[in-house]
Amino acid sequence: MLHIRDLSVKYQSEKSYALNSVNIDAKAGEFIVIAGPSGSGKSTLANVLMSLIPNFIKADIDGIIEYNDESIFGLDRKKLIKLLGYVPQYPSDFTTSLLVEEEIAFVLENLAIEANEINKKLDSIIDLLKIKHLKKRLITELSSGELQRVALAVAIVTEAPLIILDEPIARIDSKSEVMLTELLRDIADKGHLVIAFEHRLDYILQKADRLIILDEGKIISDGLPKKTVDILKNIDPPEISTLECSSEEQILLIEEAVDKCGALFSNIPESQNKSNDKKIAGDENDVSVRLDNINFRYNSKTAMILKDIDLSLYAGQSIGLMGINGSGKSTLLKVISGINKTASGEIYLNDLRVKSIRKSKNHVILVPENAKLFLIGPTPYFDLSRIIKEPKTIHSLYKETKLTHLMNKKLYHLSEGERRLFAIVNAFQFAEDIIIIDEPTIGLDRRGRKILSNLIKSATARNKTVIMASNDPRIFVDLDRLIVIQDGKICLDGDPRKVLYELENKTDLIPNQIVCFVQMMEEQFQLELPHFVNTDEVNEFLRSVR
């Protein structure tokens, strides 16, 4: 049905190929996940499939893309729209209307579908994606996760046989991640060909039929997720797949891991059955951020988004913010930055009362969700040279983070993950004491997350405060503190180990796969296990009890 033959793509100003002899055959009803490290060519492939390349982005293309024996490049627009549904990496960039229902109806109106039919489709898609509460909301006021669901609604409302999703999970919370993957499976089962380009593979691979791995523009693996996931080990594997329970085929389901590891956990020595919770790091006498009874809303007509927030964050502490989409994470970050003015309450940064950005700008550096807004072009090197004047220091910094080969690339030629990584690396070089990062993991592979983790460690060692909001629970396990926001209030606050283990009982969220695994083990085998938060800890433990 879909045939990609010897597809090579080279951006006109680049020397190397972004995609090199890519061959894919796919049929209706398949759910394919395409993974790979940042900059491996995933977005380029998505853009070619969508014919954004060469229609909007100039690049040289060789090879064939055929759908039902018809070349995609030769299709007229009406056929193209009926064939393809697309969820872009930044859904907010692709909106044309003000209201959610209008955004979904727009494409149907353009296809001249009758009003009754449009309204029926609108209702059914809104029910399917559970977005009834968003129907009359303004697009500009949706959280990124909510927007992601609206973008998916737009993509599937035309019942296009081919659905392409560029990082559909990057901006959604973990519970929505599970829901979305089930939904994509259902869509595929209805006969659509679903192709998702994704980094967060924990749940999506459980439901996928095929995993294609790209590296440096080439397909290095194509097959059943269970059989090929091993290749992702050094790129971006699902947490549960790296458990050393079984030497046979890889594990993708938590339940399966519990079954296979159960025997190993049943003979744990008494001494190992202890909790490994730790005290929260940071000097309690050195408060870098203090929020006193903060209430925030966008205007007097709307409900409070943040309610009675009392919070003290300490110097030398790394803090994670977690919450379902629209819970107020990004809003809280903007309040701390002085961007959002509060309805009531007071903010102190390093004991200085802050009422606006004018006062906060000497204390805070903010990397927003859209990393494009942070970097000043034309290249990452140029951006960093505005802070660090010494070229040798810049070179050694990028050498440490293994980014030297990309530092002189034009910003718009970098992938989303690469751009974000540069924004994060550069942000940590500023003199400000408080570093705030919104959604740092979007587009980042395992290596990128490792670099981020090292930067955080080195910053906190220099007594800086790092605050991050993310939907990816994996990033929180190395932090000193985790705060969960629900309905605009602080719901949980403490050591990430403790908080992640309380998450499912006390909030609408679910923790990372390893925490789910340990909890399931405890429940099924009536055990009391240490609070493991990552696979390294579990594997080490398993080795010790074997």
Added chain:
Amino acid sequence: MSFMLRRIYDGFLFKPDRFHIHPLLGLTIILLQFGFLIPNINWSLALLLSFVILENIIFRNIRGALSILWSLLPVIIILGGLTFLFGGWILCFRVLSRFLIGAIGFSFFFTSTNPSDLTRSLEKLYVGSKVVLIPSLALVIIPRIAKDSEDTFNTLRLRGEIQGGFYRWLPKTLAILIASVIYRSEFLAQSLYFRGFGIQKRTHYRKIKMTWMDVSRLFIWVAFLTLFIIFNYYGTLNFFI
């Protein structure tokens, strides 16, 4: 500058949870307002300004109108000062009242008119789809550009890239605005392409009906027109000269 961008966003953004005005009525009235701005009649400008303010009060767009005025405060001060210095208070009044009517009138139009409904209504009048989408997209894109620019401005301000007085940050702000316009336009073009805009005559999933709000607004404007005709019949009332 950030406050200006935020106020432009607040003052020009459609408010779905509040009243809606029939888009054709809104469009007619905004065109009428512009018609009344052309003659140099002081009393009609004063009357028009009072009506526009009254309309904003009645239809509860006080916040939107104040947002726009607040965002334009530096321009109002400079414009008012210069016209007063070089042309006296009558010129100052004529220029500023036109400016205020335009700003507040547009704020009301933007906040109460759904752009998609405007497109649908004009298409029903057999105006070409590609033509009618221009004002509709403008209504969608202007608040968004203001928001993008504000986000960029705040991020760069925290980075210490925007510092100093008016003359130092103004060129940078303009650069941010231009970049935001280009950025939005590029993606808007892609989006319209993939949503099939312009491939054939569109259908409309929603019908727009006249509401009592529309009728009352029409009443205000009929009253204004009547007053204008009566005053003109009995001779121009020179309130200010």
